[in-house]
Amino acid sequence: MKFIIYIPLFIAFQLLGDWLKSYLGVPVPGATIGMFLLLLFLFIIPHNKNLTVSAQKLLLHLPLFFIPAGVGIMNYTDILKEDGLALFASVFGSTIVCFILAALFTQRLIKSDESKP
Amino acid sequence: MMQRLLQDYPTLLLVLTLIIYMLSVSLYQRSNKHVLLLPVVTGIALVIAALLVFDIDYNVYFDSVKVLHFLLGTATVALAVPLRNNFHLILEHARPLTLSLIAMAVITPALAVVSAWLFGADKAVLLSLAPKSISTPFAIGVAEEIGAYPPLVAAIVIVTGTVVAVIASTVFKVFAIHNPIAQGFSMGLVGHGIATATAFEMSIKTGAFSALAMGLMGLSTSTLLPYFVAWFF
Numbered sequence: 271m272k273f274i275i276y277i278p279l280f281i282a283f284q285l286l287g288d289w290l291k292s293y294l295g296v297p298v299p300g301a302t303i304g305m306f307l308l309l310l311f312l313f314i315i316p317h318n319k320n321l322t323v324s325a326q327k328l329l330l331h332l333p334l335f336f337i338p339a340g341v342g343i344m345n346y347t348d349i350l351k352e353d354g355l356a357l358f359a360s361v362f363g364s365t366i367v368c369f370i371l372a373a374l375f376t377q378r379l380i381k382s383d384e385s386k387p
Numbered sequence: 388m389m390q391r392l393l394q395d396y397p398t399l400l401l402v403l404t405l406i407i408y409m410l411s412v413s414l415y416q417r418s419n420k421h422v423l424l425l426p427v428v429t430g431i432a433l434v435i436a437a438l439l440v441f442d443i444d445y446n447v448y449f450d451s452v453k454v455l456h457f458l459l460g461t462a463t464v465a466l467a468v469p470l471r472n473n474f475h476l477i478l479e480h481a482r483p484l485t486l487s488l489i490a491m492a493v494i495t496p497a498l499a500v501v502s503a504w505l506f507g508a509d510k511a512v513l514l515s516l517a518p519k520s521i522s523t524p525f526a527i528g529v530a531e532e533i534g535a536y537p538p539l540v541a542a543i544v545i546v547t548g549t550v551v552a553v554i555a556s557t558v559f560k561v562f563a564i565h566n567p568i569a570q571g572f573s574m575g576l577v578g579h580g581i582a583t584a585t586a587f588e589m590s591i592k593t594g595a596f597s598a599l600a601m602g603l604m605g606l607s608t609s610t611l612l613p614y615f616v617a618w619f620f
Contacts, residue, residue, distance in 0.1 A: 277461070280461045280462075280464045280465045281461050281464075283464045283467075284460045284461050284463075284464045287464070288460075298525070298528070298605075298606065298609065299460075299463075299522075299524030299525055299528060299605070300460065300524075301459075301460035301461075301463035301464055301524060302463065302524070302525070302602055302605060302606070304460070304463070304464040305463055305464050305466055305467045305470075305602060306467070306602075308464055308465075308467035308468075309467040309470055309471055311467075312467060312468065312471040313471070321468060322468055322469075322472060324465070324468075325465040325466075325467075325468035325469065326468075326469075326591070328458075328461065328462050328465045329462055329465055329466070329469070329584075329587050329594065330587070331408075331462075332459075332462055332580065332583065332584035332587070333408070333411075333412075333425070333426040333427035333430060333581075333584050334404075334405075334408045334426075334430070334455060335455055335456070335458050335459035335462055336427050336430075336431070336459065336545065336580065336581060336584070337404055337407075337408065337427070337430050337431055337434055337452070337455060338404075338448075338449055338452045338453070338455050338456040338459075339456060339459070339523055339541055339545065340427065340430075340431035340545045341431055341434050341435055341438065341445065341448060341449075342445060342449070342538055342541055342542060343431070343435070343542040343545065343546070344435045344438065344439070344445055345445055345538065346538065346539055346542050349512065349539060353503075353506075353508045353509065353512045355506045356502075356503040356504075356505075356506035356507060356508030356512065357503065357508070357512065357516070357543070359502045359503060359505065359506050360499050360500075360502045360503035360508075360516045360519070361516070361519065361543060361546050361547055361550065362550055363502050364495075364498040364499045364501075364502040364503075365499075365519070365520070365547050365550045365551060365577060365578075366550065366554060366558075367498060368491065368494060368495045368498055368499075368520070368577050369550075369551050369554065369555075369558060369573060369574075369577040369578065370558055370562060371491070371494065372487065372491050372495075372572075372573035372576045372577050373558060373559065373562060373564045373569060373570065373573035374562055374564070375487050375490060375491070375573075376483065376484070376487040376566075376568075376569040376572045376573050376576075377564050377565075377566050377569035379482075379483030379484075379486055379487055380480055380483045380484075380566055380568060380569055381566075382483070383480065383482055383483045
C-alpha cells in the first residue's frame, strides 16, 4: 500500500502546473506543465520503486478518467447530422491514414538512424 | 424510481460510472481483449445509454463525476514517471523522434482539415477538426484561440483517440511495425491520451513513448496551430 502516498505528490505537481498556467497565461494545459516539472524533479531525487508502482497503478485506469469528458459527445448529435460525412471522412479517414504514416515513418527513421555508425 | 434516486442523489452517478467501468473492464478481459470492447469505448457508450434512459442532463452528470475528470490531470502528471524511467532510450533516439514529430505536427492537422473540406464542411467545423490529434486540455485551449467550438473539439478528439486505439494492433500487424518505440510514438502522435492508455496495455515501454509523443504533439500543435490558421483562413 506504500504507493498510495505518492498520489498526493502527483496532485501537488498538478496544482502547481495549474497555478503556473494561470499565472503565466500560457495556452499549455496545467497538467502538462506539471508533468514536465515532475520530470525535472525526478532527475534530482534517487530512483524510487514505489513511485514507479504508484504511477503504473494510476495509469492503468486512464480509460476511467476519460469517461466524464467523453460522455459530452451526447450533446453533439445535431452537428453529426448536418456535417456527418465530412466529420466521418476526417475523424476516421484522415486519422487512419495519418496513423499509418506516423507508424511507418517513425519505424523507418529509427531504423535508418540505427544503421548509421 | 431509479430515475428519482439518481436525480436526488447525484453522487450515485459517480457510483454508476465506477460500476460501468468495472463491467467494461471485465467484459474486455473476458472477450480476450477484443478491440471493439476497449473499456473507454464501452464505458462511454454505456454511461450515455444510462443518462438517456434515466433522462439526466450532461451538465448534472459532469458535476457529479468531476473528481474523475480531475484525476485525468493527476494521471497526466504521473506520465512523467515512465518518461523518466525510459529517458535514456528517448535520448538515444532523439533525432528520428524529432523528425517524425515535426512531420506529423504539420501533416495531421492539414489532412484532417482538407479531408473534411472536400466534403464541404463549414468553417467552424473545419477549425474544430484541426486540433483532433492532441489531448483534450490542449485541444480546448487551441479551440478557444482559433475560434472553433470547444465542446465539439473535445468530442472529435475523443473519437479520434478511440479510432487509433482500436486500429493500432491491426495496423502494426499489417504494416509490420514491430519496434515498440515506433508503435508507442505513433500512437501518441495521432491518438493522444486515449491511445496512450491502450499503449500502456501493450507494454510500459510502448506506453512511455506514447506519453512522450502525446506531450510533444500537444505542445507543438497548440503553439503552431494558431499561426497556421491565421495564414490559411
